[in-house]
Amino acid sequence: DGGITQSPKYLFRKEGQNVTLSCEQNLNHDAMYWYRQDPGQGLRLIYYSQIVNDFQKGDIAEGYSVSREKKESFPLTVTSAQKNPTAFYLCASSSLGYNEQFFGPGTRLTVL
Amino acid sequence: AQSVTQPDIHITVSEGASLELRCNYSYGATPYLFWYVQSPGQGLQLLLKYFSGDTLVQGIKGFEAEFKRSQSSFNLRKPSVHWSDAAEYFCAVGAHGTNAGKSTFGDGTTLTVKP
Numbered sequence A: 001d002g003g004i005t006q007s008p009k010y011l012f013r014k015e016g017q018n019v020t021l022s023c024e025q026n027l028n029h030d031a032m033y034w035y036r037q038d039p040g041q042g043l044r045l046i047y048y049s050q051i052v053n054d055f056q057k058g059d060i061a062e063g064y065s066v067s068r069e070k071k072e073s074f075p076l077t078v079t080s081a082q083k084n085p086t087a088f089y090l091c092a093s094s095s096l097g098y099n100e101q102f103f104g105p106g107t108r109l110t111v112l
Numbered sequence B: 001a002q003s004v005t006q007p008d009i010h011i012t013v014s015e016g017a018s019l020e021l022r023c024n025y026s027y028g029a030t031p032y033l034f035w036y037v038q039s040p041g042q043g044l045q046l047l048l049k050y051f052s053g054d055t056l057v058q059g060i061k062g063f064e065a066e067f068k069r070s071q072s073s074f075n076l077r078k079p080s081v082h083w084s085d086a087a088e089y090f091c092a093v094g095a096h097g098t099n100a101g102k103s104t105f106g107d108g109t110t111l112t113v114k115p
Helices: none
Strands: A004-007 A010-013 A019-025 A031-037 A043-051 A054-057 A064-066 A076-078 A087-094 A107-111 B003-005 B010-014 B019-021 B024-026 B032-038 B044-050 B056-058 B064-068 B073-078 B087-094 B103-105 B109-114
Touching: A004 A087, A010 A019, A019 A031, A019 A087, A019 A107, A043 A064, B003 B087, B003 B103, B010 B019, B019 B109, B024 B073, B024 B087, B032 B064, B032 B073, B032 B103, B044 B056, B044 B064, B044 B073, B073 B087
Parallel strands: A010 A107, B010 B109
Antiparallel strands: A004 A019, A019 A076, A031 A043, A031 A087, A043 A054, A064 A076, A087 A107, B003 B024, B019 B073, B032 B044, B032 B087, B056 B064, B064 B073, B087 B103, B087 B109
């Protein structure tokens, strides 16, 4: 079955540690996205990529980093510079030219 | 810049009653418009989309939405709500051109269904 997988589903980290969230898709989509979701604030775009080895900052990129070495994969690193990292993180993908996005199940990150 | 406003943060309806969730957008050209639904702790699922043509679009789970250019609106409707429709609903507008694929989401409307 085609789709997007995110792992892990729950992640706990201590303050000052970097952590990487995984996102993989087998939909052959060119574009991939990372969103952060906080209660009452909807989805805020962190980073997006439309092609391998290229990505652009979204609205809240500070404290985050990404890579796009393969079409299928778009991992997100939450660095220690992110002041308030506890949130629900969603990965999505889409075909270029078609804006419909397909979402993964999300990763809930909690900083202890 | 594109933007989306969902005026209602929370709506409560009785099971079997009709539903309308409001969405207003701001975009310079003909927009691509979407409605997504999210169950607690899950990802988003597409309900329906508007690209062009017929302004009344049908989606999954018995939902429909009407694009009204004059009102910059794309309201979601369902004639009879089921308890399983309780979820959070997001309206989104999609970009054209070099940013095609990038969407802007509203803050969402939480739907509660009373038995």
